[in-house]
Structures are given as C-alpha cells and as structure tokens.
Amino acid sequence: MDLEQYIAFRGRKEEQYTSLPSVTWKKKTAKAEIEELFSESQEDFLSPSSTGNLPAAVAVAEGSTSENVPPRRKRLEPADRHKRFEELYQKLLPHLNSDVKERRKLRPIRYTVWTHLVDLAQNEEELQRVVDLAPKWKDVHRSVKDKGGLEKQWGELIVRQAESLGCPQVALEMFSNHAKYQIPLSLPAARHLLHSLHQTNPLQDVMTAVALYGVYNLKPVSNDLVSLGLVCRALSNQIYPLQKPPAPKSEPVNSSSAVEESAGEASSESTQKRNRNLKPTKQVFEALIQSLQSLLSSTNPESYTLSSHARTRNLTPEFAVRQKNAGKGLAAREKEKTWLKWCLERIEKNLKMTEGEGKVEWLRQWRHAAGHVKSQSATTVASTA
Template identity: 35%
Template sequence: MTSYLTRRACGTLARTIPRRLALGPALSVQQRRPIHLTPVVHKKKSKAAAYDDLFSDDTLVEEDLIKDASKESTVNPQTGESEPASAPSTSASTTEVSGSSSKKAKLTAAARKERFESQIKYIEPRLGRSPAVKNPRIKRRALFTLTQLASSEDELRRVAELLPKYREAQREVMPYFAEAFVRRCQELRCPPLALSVFGNFARYNLPLTQPAAQWLVHSLYVLYPLDQLMVATALFPVYNLPPISEDLPTASMVAAACYKHATPPSLKLAEGLKPFINAMLREKGVTLETAQDLQGRKKKKWIAWSLHKANKAAERHSGKPFVTPKFIPAGFRARVEQPTVNP
C-alpha cells in the first residue's frame, strides 16, 4: 500500500507541475523554514528488490547505475592527494584526467583507510568556532579528497559531520562538492545519506545544486522506494532549482519510477509530466551527438533508458507509448550486475 508520504508528494507534484512553469524565482534557501526529513529517508530496501530492474519482466538495467560503483579513486604519488575516478563537471577548476593518469598508483584498502584517518584527524582540530590549532590552514579541496578516500557509509557520514564545523569556522565549501558527495554516496550504495544531508540545511548548510539533484534522483529511482524519490523531488523548490517539469533528465527518471510502482498517485504524476517531457523532447532531442562532454552524454543515456522503460510500461497499461518512440535511440541498456564497491 502506498504510504501517506508518497500519496502527498505525488499529489502535490501533480497539482503544481503546470503552475510552477509560471512562477518566478522562489525564496532563497536561507529564507525558508529548515527542512528535516521524515524516517522514510532511512527506510531500507528489501533484499528481494536490491537488484530488481525497473520492470520485473526485463533483465536489463541502466548501464550507468552499476558501472560507477566499480570505479576506483587513485592517488597521485607525488602530491599524496586523492584523485576522483571522474571529476565533477560543476566547476571550472575540476581536474581533467590526462594521459599521465595511468602512472597514478591505486591505494590498497588499508592505505586508503590510513590516509582517510590521517587527513580527518588533521582537519578536525582546525575547524569550529574556536579551533584547537592557531592559524589553521586547510586545503580548499580537503572535503573533496576525504569524500574520494571514504570507503564506507560510516566514513562518508564522518565527512558530512565536518560541514557544520566548516560553517562555524566560516570556511567555504567548494561549489562542486555537493555533486561529488552525492555521486560517492551512490558508489558506496548509501544515497539515503545524501538525502539526509540535503534534507537538513539548517544543520549541514550544503546547498543542493541542479547537477547534484539530478544525481540524487538517479541514485534513488531504480533501487530505492518511491517514498525516497518523492522526498528528493520535493527538495527542488526548496533549493530554488528548476521544477522537474523543466528538467528533462529528472522528469524522465521520475516518470519511469512512477510507472515501475504503478500506483494510482504515481501514474497520475507520470501522466502530469507527459506533456512537458514531450515538449522538451521536441525542443531538445536526446541524440548523443548533441552532447559535447562526457557528463552530457551520460545524462542523455539516462533520458533514453528511462523513457524506453516508461514506453514499455505505458503500452502495457494503456496500449499507447508514453512518448513518441522516434525520440528514444536504442542501445542504452546493459545486463544486470551486482553493484560492487572496490575502493
């Protein structure tokens, strides 16, 4: 039975999708009431559904959902700093992977753990209103490096708990950190942790960017309950992000998840998104050639895969496709593999 929260979230989104297109900028995050998530964020998915596909009769799942988890971070032996497997695209200062990346040594699990503990012990006494270390110096990429070194949900949680101390010390958190944190949560199979962090701005003071929000939806929409996905979409207006009816990757993933669960409220929400998705497809299209960068092509795949699934379900449900099939290129699927974490 659909939970009360899911019914409310679906109903609210379905009612407000047309209205949001006409709304001006919303209040800033600082002007809004602090948000605290309900226990649904911490709800565990059942073992039987852990590796379920979007639809039970298909043994295929989106390629990008399972391949990122097997990527390993590397460490530059000259600088000692952790480098991400793929750099976030949200900042111009992001490091590009060069031809010399093959020379970077991969950390063993023990070395990674030691490096993580060493860096977090260095940072902690240098944060807060009254740091224990006078004239503290912390690298701007410190949080990013810790996130890449983290190899478990507990370690990522420790990184998140540094954020309130950053605010107390009036230190800047790099703009691309939000996306990096969400992606690492997905790699370590703990996206509810990211949901908790962004759902409590009063404590963590970490703004949710649009790329981070898209990755958050992507990390939840296949393997986690619809309740949690609805909580994630409810954060868009809170952080003054474009509504999902104007965000093609997010709208496509939400529609696919709604058809997966196939409850009356979720189907109503999918139908509410349908005209907006079709309009965006006619305007933008989803051909991979239109994306010049890797992240852009990746999100095109999200769109194609999600709408392919939504079309299959809509045809079974009503005999008509969800969107015009000509907009959906084929070939964006891979066999289901158990996500692995090999940091």
C-alpha cells in the same frame, strides 16, 4: 492529484558559488601529500577563479597537454586508503575548534582536504563521518567571505560518491537539511541524486528529492527532461513492477478445489488493495506523462543523441582529451543522455502494456529521432543476417 501535492516545503537559494581548485601534479609519498594539505600556502583554496567542475584530485588546467598531465595513480589498497582517511580526518578535527585563538595556532588548512576525504571514503560510515563535519566547518567559517567553501562542486562529489558506495540516502539527508549543512544543490547534482534513488529506493525518497528542486530554486522537474524522465520511471517502476520469471514446474500436487478457490480470492483481494494504494501514484504518473509528452514535443531530439564514443574510450584514448572533456562537463552530459534513453525505453514499454502501441507512438517517434531506437529496416537486416 498532481506533483505539487507531493511537495510540502520550499527553501531559499544559496547565492555564492565557488569552484574546486586545480592541483600541481607531482610524485609524492602519502605523508607528503597529507602534509601539503596542511601548509602555509593558500594558493589552492577554493575560489571562483579555480577550476570548474572537477574535484582537485583530477582537475586539469585548460591549457594542459599530454606532456604535463600525469599518469594515473595506482589505486590504494583498502587498508592504505583507510589509514590515509583516518590521518586526514584526525588532522582536520582541530580546525573545527570553536575557539578562534586555538585555531590560529594551527597550520593553515587547504580546502582540498574535504575533496580528499570524500574520495578516500570506502563505505557509508566513513562518508557519513565526513558529511557530519560539514556543519561545524561552516560554523567556524561563518564570518569568512566564502563561508569555508564546500559549495556546489563538493555537493556533486558527495552525490557521486554516495551512489558509488550504495548509500544515496547520505546525500539525500544532507541536502534535505539545508539549514544544518548549508551545501548548495546544483541541477547536475539533483539529477544524479534522482538517478541514484529512482530504481532501488522507496518512492518516498524519490519524491523527497523532487521537493529539493523547489528548496534550492532549481527549475521544476516538469521542465527538465532528464529529471522528468527519471521521476516518471520511478513512478512506472512502482505501478508496473518487473515480473519475476515463472518458477520451474514441479511434480503435480493433489490439492482440493476449496484450497485453490481460497487462494484465488486472497490474491484478488490483495490486487484490489494494491490498486487502491496506487491510485494517487497513478494520478501523478498520468499528469507527468502529459508533461513529458509536452516537453518532448518542444525539445530537439538530436540534442539528446548519444555521441559515438559514449560507451567506449577507444575513440578518445588520450588521457588529456578525456580530462578536458570531463572539465567541460561533456562526460556528465553523455551520462545524463544515457539515463534518459533507458528511462524512456522503460516508460514506453510499460505504457504500451496498458495503453496499446498506438497511444505511445509520440514517444517512440521521438526516441527514434534521437537515435535511441534502431530503425525497423536495420533490425530486419540484423535478424536475417
């Protein structure tokens, strides 16, 4: 059995992509900000000429300097966030009216309202409410050139917010029904979706996310190192679950040998049943490990070396610098490298338990070359210091 047997459906590719806009930074009251989203001006409608990867709330023009970059806004209290969410949500609803004449009576709406709604969502229910409006919005804009926007950057925002709120299934369900939601899935969003699912969600959810690579005509998981690492780790977690620490010893309890023998037989039977159930998973895991070894052999490990400031802001203290790096996708790239580092570490640890250290030397050598593993000499010096 191979990975293809887990995937039963294919889809079509979404062709048109647009970007999220930049915004003019000013101090505004909450009411003024909401009113601005429903105004006559259409300058910040989503368009290909708009800013690339960042949502409108944080987008910065390419030529920004520290003088024209605003200070960070104070985060709203939960009650205020909910109030603003409801105000925006209710103002958006009339624009979903299927009656064109009724919609023409309304003030034009900026597409950035969708970005703000996602950002303001504080729980799964609110995020789901926003996602559920997308099909209606797409439907009333089906005759418009850009089909109402809500393209790949908005999809990426949904994935990030769903993970932060602990409800990745909201994003998974949205992308799993392309015919209904029509939100394109980008490769960064697909990787992020896998990351949000691979540790805590059922393996079936992970394999559903893998299937989406074919639906949206993305490169196969077996050809994308970050995605492959995440899937291998998810399979590894299923096959080699983390062992719970032994319970503290209690006072000895008298028990008959018959009871102990019965418990041992039950445990053995349970283990055999689990191994039978895991057989297909192990077959897929073994096939993907071969793909991983092949892909690593043709990948320069230095391209996955973490930058020195990957885990700290101290080396890039200027807000404008961090925003510029984020705009170029550098921050997301460093995050993906970190995911790969921890995935490969866990995979190596699990393989070593069953295959022996010699069988995973190929993985350790690549990780060492990528800077993911400290050299033996450095480790020795640290331990003797």
